[in-house]
Structure formats: C-alpha cells, structure tokens
Amino acid sequence: MGVKKPLKAYRNEKFLNSPDARLIRIMAEYLEPESRFHDFKIHDTIVFFGSARSLPLDKANQNWKDLENRQKNIPFGPAERKEREKALLALRMAGYYENARELSRKLTEWSMGLPGKKRRFVVCSGGGPGMMEAANRGALEAGGVSVALNISLPYEQQPNPYVTDSLSFEFHYFFMRKFWFVYLARALVIMPGGFGTLDEVIEVLTLIQTHKLKKRIPIVLFGSEYWQQVLNFDAMIRWGMINPSDLELFKVIDTVSEAFEYLKDELTQLYP
Numbered sequence: 679m680g681v682k683k684p685l686k687a688y689r690n691e692k693f694l695n696s697p698d699a700r701l702i703r704i705m706a707e708y709l710e711p712e713s714r715f716h717d718f719k720i721h722d723t724i725v726f727f728g729s730a731r732s733l734p735l736d737k738a739n740q741n742w743k744d745l746e747n748r749q750k751n752i753p754f755g756p757a758e759r760k761e762r763e764k765a766l767l768a769l770r771m772a773g774y775y776e777n778a779r780e781l782s783r784k785l786t787e788w789s790m791g792l793p794g795k796k797r798r799f800v801v802c803s804g805g806g807p808g809m810m811e812a813a814n815r816g817a818l819e820a821g822g823v824s825v826a827l828n829i830s831l832p833y834e835q836q837p838n839p840y841v842t843d844s845l846s847f848e849f850h851y852f853f854m855r856k857f858w859f860v861y862l863a864r865a866l867v868i869m870p871g872g873f874g875t876l877d878e879v880i881e882v883l884t885l886i887q888t889h890k891l892k893k894r895i896p897i898v899l900f901g902s903e904y905w906q907q908v909l910n911f912d913a914m915i916r917w918g919m920i921n922p923s924d925l926e927l928f929k930v931i932d933t934v935s936e937a938f939e940y941l942k943d944e945l946t947q948l949y950p
Contacts, residue, residue: 707854711847715862718845719795722949723802723825723862724785724941726778727878728809728869729771734779738772741765771870774901775812777934778869781900782816782824784938790822799864799945800825805846809869811838818842827855856881864949865941866897868928870904886927887920896944897928898937905930 693699715721733741745765749758782801789799801817803810805826817824818840826841828848837846849855860882868879879899885891899905914920931937 704851704854707849707851708857711858714845714847718797718823720797720800720825720845721862722798722864723800724789724865724867724945725859725863726782726801726803726809726813726867726869727871727875728774728778728812728867729871729875730804730806730808730810731872732771732775732808732812732870733768734812735769735772735776738765738769742769774870774904775809777900778809778812778867779816779819781867781934781937782813783820784816784934785941786817786820786822786824788938788942790820797823798949802827802859802862804828804874805837805841807836807838809871811840812869813867814838814840814842827858829855860885860891863895864893864945865895867937867941868897868899868905870901870908876908883924883927887924894948896941896948898941899928899930900932900937902930902932 687693694702742765745761749762752758785799786801789797792798800823801813802825803813805814805828810826814824814826815838823842823845824840826837826846828837828846829852830848830850837848847855847858849858856878859878866879866882868875879897882891882895882897886895911920911925915922915925929940931940
C-alpha cells in the first residue's frame, strides 16, 4: 500500500484560505503587486477616484430619449417628474464622466512625452465602471497603459474593458488596496462620488493633515457644484473642527483645461 505524499504548505489551499494564513494573504497583496509594478517600470501614478454609477454621455443621452418616448403619451404626475429629474441628474453626471475621460487622456499624452525609460504618472483607478472606467478609457485612447486596483465585493464589481490587462489587480483587503492607491500616488483627481469616494478622499486628507503622509500630493476636487453641496468645509471651520489652512490641501476645479494645467505644473515642480 502506497503512502500518500503530504501537501507542501504553500500548496495547501485549505490552509491558505483559513484564518491562520491571513497574514500570508495580506503579504501576497503587498508583494505580488510590487513585483508587477517593478516589471512594468511603474513608480508613480495619478489616481482617479469617483462614482461607479455614472454613465458615458452617449448612454445617458439614450436613456433620456427613451424616457421621453415612454412619457410622451401618459399623464404626467409626481412619479414621472421624479423619474425625469433623476434622468437629468444622470445626464449631468455623465458630463463629469466625459471630463474624467478627457483629463485622463491629456495627462497620459503628457506623461508619455516625458524623457526617460520609466513610465511616469500612470493613470490609476479602482478598475470598476463609472468614473473609474472613464479614467482607464482616457488613458487607453491616448495610447498609454493604466492601472486598475479592483476589490472583491458581494455584488461583484467587474473590471472595466479599458484596463491594461497586466496591470489589473483584484484585492480582497480594502486596506491593502488603499495602500497601493496612496503609496504610488503623486496626484489625486476626485470626481463626484458616493460613500467609497468620500472614504478614500477623507482618509488621504487625514494622512496629509496628520503628517503621516510626508510627500506632497496635489489633490483636485473636480466639480464645485457637486462638492460644495456634499462637503461643507466652511461649516467645519466655523465649528473649529479644521483650520482654514486645511483647505489648502486640495483645489476645487471645474474645467479639464484648468485641472490639466494645475496638475502638470505641480507635478513638474514637485517631481522633476
């Protein structure tokens, strides 16, 4: 009777997926991305945060036309009015999608023209749909690569089709994903978004405010109309929760051209 050969520890999937091997899984989410970034000569990124729910302009326009056709021959009441307001806001959010796409394209074209063999200021997103898709899409349209740091979620956020395959990552741990967002980041572009976007930008601002993050990172909050409604920094100053100087940690911008020039100038000065 033959003796069954025991599994080596690093091939034991039951152990590797157990609570006892959690540290190994965490280390893997540090070391495996590090190895790929090294192979692709990626040392710094421009990170785009923003909503997964925004649509490209053509899809938002089509949804609006479909809605108009559906409502054409029916009584117009509160429900129809609410549906119309929702579709109009989706159209405005689609404008931000196109802004993110264009800004990513312009930044990628600029970075690809910089001297040296390293890939510099590579666009990085969360890898999902919406504003993340727009960022990866703009980079692809410029002929560049882009990074996607996706996260496994119960409702399965799939990678968008514009990501560079070899630079598409799937994380289990939120904190390891956040580490890679911040560790390589040389600038942040914060497009309109929800809880996830707020979590990401507030954590980065906290790290900078408390000097846990030493490097200078230009931060653009894109879309004053949205952010002034969502974040009332003036109230925080009035209540003494932050200092007026904390507002210098970011810049609110409304146009792609202004955002591009600001980021280009800041990055050229900070990381020549």
